[in-house]
Amino acid sequence: MKKVIVIIILIILIVFFVLENHSVTKEIDTKIFINNGQIKDQMEDEIVIENNKKEIDDWKLVLVNFENPLPENFEPELTNIDKNRQFDSRAVDSLLQMLEDMKKQGYKNIWPQSTYRSVARQEELFSEKVKMYMNSGKTKEEAEKLTLQKINKPGTSEHNLGLAVDFNNVDYKFEKTKEYNWLIENADNYGFILRYTREKKDITKVDYEPWHWRYVGEENAKEMNELDMCLEEYVIYKDYNKNI
Ligand SMILES: [Zn+2]
Numbered sequence: 040m041k042k043v044i045v046i047i048i049l050i051i052l053i054v055f056f057v058l059e060n061h062s063v064t065k066e067i068d069t070k071i072f073i074n075n076g077q078i079k080d081q082m083e084d085e086i087v088i089e090n091n092k093k094e095i096d097d098w099k100l101v102l103v104n105f106e107n108p109l110p111e112n113f114e115p116e117l118t119n120i121d122k123n124r125q126f127d128s129r130a131v132d133s134l135l136q137m138l139e140d141m142k143k144q145g146y147k148n149i150w151p152q153s154t155y156r157s158v159a160r161q162e163e164l165f166s167e168k169v170k171m172y173m174n175s176g177k178t179k180e181e182a183e184k185l186t187l188q189k190i191n192k193p194g195t196s197e198h199n200l201g202l203a204v205d206f207n208n209v210d211y212k213f214e215k216t217k218e219y220n221w222l223i224e225n226a227d228n229y230g231f232i233l234r235y236t237r238e239k240k241d242i243t244k245v246d247y248e249p250w251h252w253r254y255v256g257e258e259n260a261k262e263m264n265e266l267d268m269c270l271e272e273y274v275i276y277k278d279y280n281k282n283i
Contacts, residue, residue: 108194127201137229227260239269
């Protein structure tokens with residue numbers, strides 16, 4: 040009988056020991072996992088901080104796209120280029136100089152059709168369209184989805200930034216004009232780049248737009264063309280080189 044009791048006690052001790060060890064292993068695993076999580080969070084925080092710094096550092100390279108919307112209250116300082124159109128005050132002279140030089144050189148069939156649009160105005164247009172779809176029986180979700188096919192989400196258009204210009208009739212015929220060819224050859228001297236090319240569609244997520252030109256400053260524009268980079272690529276490239 041005594042033997043049986045000793046064996047039972049031994050078994051209990053062994054089971055207890057195994058369980059205890061098991062839970063220690065589990066604890067170590069959990070700790071490693073949590074540490075990894077923290078490191079990852081920390082890295083992400085640093086990347087976000089870097090990006091914010093970049094935006095403050097170089098206003099010419101502010102990236103606005105489907106992933107990077109501008110805040111709702113974003114308002115750049117603007118200068119009128121005519122009765123209805125405005126452009127960022129810091130870049131307006133480059134735009135006007137470029138158009139003047141084009142005309143002087145005989146490239147006269149060029150005009151800025153669409154320049155700055157406020158985020159607030161776009162917000163209005165967006166809500167109006169959503170309401171219209173909802174009035175015709177769609178759910179809010181469906182209505183927003185349909186609206187997104189027609190109108191950029193407020194704050195995600197470069198026109199909200201005041202640094203983008205659409206030329207002439209905003210159509211693909213522009214690509215066939217001598218004015219377009221002049222821009223391809225010379226716009227970087229004035230700090231402008233063709234923002235949405237055919238080749239970079241996978242990165243920009245925007246179809247080719249021969250009419251849409253973005254101001255990034257002369258130095259950046261030349262370097263981007265040399266390196267054959269779109270703005271999404273160039274911003275990462277600049278950030279990377281800054282940290283070396
Ligand atoms: Zn445009």
